[in-house]
Amino acid sequence: MTNSPAADQTGKIVAWYDRHHRDLPWRISPPMAVRGIRPDPYRVWLSEVMLQQTTVQAVKSYFALFTAKWPTVTDLAEAETEDVMKAWAGLGYYARARNLKKCAEAVAFSHGGRFPDTEEGLKALPGIGDYTAAAIAAIAFDRPAAVLDGNVERVISRLHAVDAPLPGSKPLMRALVAKMTPGERPGDFAQAMMDLGATICTPRRPACALCPVNGSCTALASDDPERFPVKAGKKEKPVRLGAAFVAVDETGAVFLRKRPGHGLLGGMTEVPNTDWTARQNGATGADAAPFDAAWHDCGTVVHVFTHFELRLTVFRSRVGRATAAGHVAGPGWWEPEESLAGEALPSVMKKAIAQAIPDAFQPRLRSQAAMQSRG
Template structure:
């Protein structure tokens, strides 16, 4: 393999200048060459949304967020419930809670401007090494190494690295660092990600049209399709739970805001039991609770969830042990996280 990382980087940027993806949060190579600077707010927001989520899924959410809250100050001033409602469906709800904490920290501690210093970025809520590197490189054109799944795949194939993930991460990052230039590091970071997303794909990589096909060690060895190797995952456990959908005679629904910490933290949902192997029934109020036909199934990062859903009509004088009634005209199913919306749809028969 050629050792001239400068040539490899130049080939990659030449390809990126022609084939860069058109993404709503991105400044094109041509615009950047003309002096247009990326908005750190949009870079940060997109990177938080893209964690564990696809570009296709994020585009509409990003458009709604930036239309409603066009800058970090507007987002910092937004009510928590409205932001959590807009986030519903994206999953990994701790990201939404940290989104608000970070926006408010940027306003309170940095005058509404994201800090350019990498270490200062790392001090912001919800900003870890990957996000800090992405903001530094893409927004501020600093030579930080940005490592996502696409970059890991490109590096593992370019250097024919067979150490399984996650153990291979330090070596892959070191290799990516060798290629990161001091000129146009933001474009370089996005170029590697685009290469992995469009050419060096997980299955059937298009090696014939890859700008790095000549120096790619895995292509020459015929091992590209099998890389990167991964340590086998353990089967996910199954947890169970009970959920209660109560509707008052005036149409109001019994809902609760979940605790800030934990799964679906801060989100609106229906009262229910714990989620475990053997949950205990936990009706929120005395009533004739009847099971709905069918179950709600949902998969989280670390487990599968099966919910048994009960429903009941509640009298006007009901005083629930936990939760609160929401007027039927004020309730929006879109404010519910996906698992709760599945339960709502089951109840409504949709």
């Protein structure tokens, strides 16, 4: 009998995966997977959440840290939220970390410590949307779920030369993936599509000569593959201005405080700073400081967020702790310099602190260098 074109492509892609798959810390690669060895759903879930809008390279060290610190979903559920935020610091999109903890608690305390094994059950959990639910169902539970992420969108849009722009064309693409998804090894098929998109069917300069389905790719045959997927135009980034205040006491400790538990950088730690506004209105200078001190202008750091660019003027002051205690507005604490690097500081805050104290995050390096230069 003759396979359908979709099934033919599926077979070629899975065969390609068997030879060219990436070995990743959270993955059970063939031939182990073919023997029915399933990956730990906890590790699959953790990796999938970390990988949302985030590169494999960036995720690797965080995945190692999390699985060493919290080997099971129950360990994570019983952890202090603050420790989870500290461990997530630097990875970005911090709502993921907040939802990660909530999801772990739901699984540990409401689902008997086991993840639901269906798309529907998974999608009901915090931080798990269409993609992640399908990915976990397919990879961890061998369900023939239609897994559609950015990689798969690229592969599918090129195979079928989908002219309609994203995200409107998502339902069409999901239907096209569903048609290709096999009853056997659906998890390996999903991972094969993602590996194909990541290593062959790349956004720019795709390696079509090496593609297992280059014989049936509409974009390659009739057009420029790089033209796909078609996306809606992006908006330009507004600039916001603000000021940050790095107060250092006589021991080198830095005054820190906590951000609200929602919104931008929600639940993360910060140095005191002003609102970030569109226009310089006079409130972004040293006069906006959280308490009176001799504030020294350390210059500006630029940090680009998803939807705006921030230009932060950084001020530093040397403050006697006893003196400052009575003048500090609002709650906060003095963080010793040796433990500063372990705080739940997002990158923009580390950047601001480093602007004021260049070696703030290398106190050991500093003393080692001093020792060596003397030795």
